[in-house]
Amino acid sequence: MNTIIFRTIAPLIVATMLVFSIYVCLRGHNEPGGGFIGGLIGASAIAVLGMATSATHARKALYFDPLSFAGFGVLLAGLTGLISIFNDNPFMTSIWLYLELGESTVPLSTPLVFDIGVYLVVFGTISSIALGLESDEGEEP
Incomplete structure (x- = not known):
């Protein structure tokens, strides 16, 4: 798919999707979503x-x-x-840290960091597969 319209609008689509x-x-642990779907x-x-x-x-963009x-x-x-x-x-027990920033409290937790790890695994694996399928014969993987 090599139309001028698609090539022009693709950066906006990509930025919005990311x-x-x-x-x-x-928002994965509080509502539907998480690292897998985000990835x-x-x-x-x-x-x-x-x-x-x-x-x-x-x-190169990655x-x-x-x-x-x-x-x-x-x-x-x-x-x-x-x-x-x-x-x-025990292994994988949640640990929470509450940061006081001004008048608000920001909760940080190990499940959040775990979700970020899952996000990176899914993002990296599926991106590698997709780019491998899209590459031409002579392109470097």
Whole structure:
């Protein structure tokens, strides 16, 4: 699909999808959503970018290899489980930290960090597969 309309509107579509994927990821433990669905939406955005430009251009736009995102996500998700062990709790027990910022309180938790890890795993894996399917014969993966 190489129309001028699609190539022109694709960056706006990609930016909107990436912002929405982060929103869905961050609200995951309180409402429907989470790291898996957010990662799928983000990877779909990269697939759209790859269709509009090329797989090589989409890989350059990511800056890092998509599988690097997946590897870092696995590491991050695993480390969230180990944090509870160092706190004398069973593996994967939730730990909450409440930050007072002005007049509001921001809750940070290990489930949130775990969801971010899942997001990165799904985003990296599906992006790598999509860009691999979109690449031409002579393109570098």
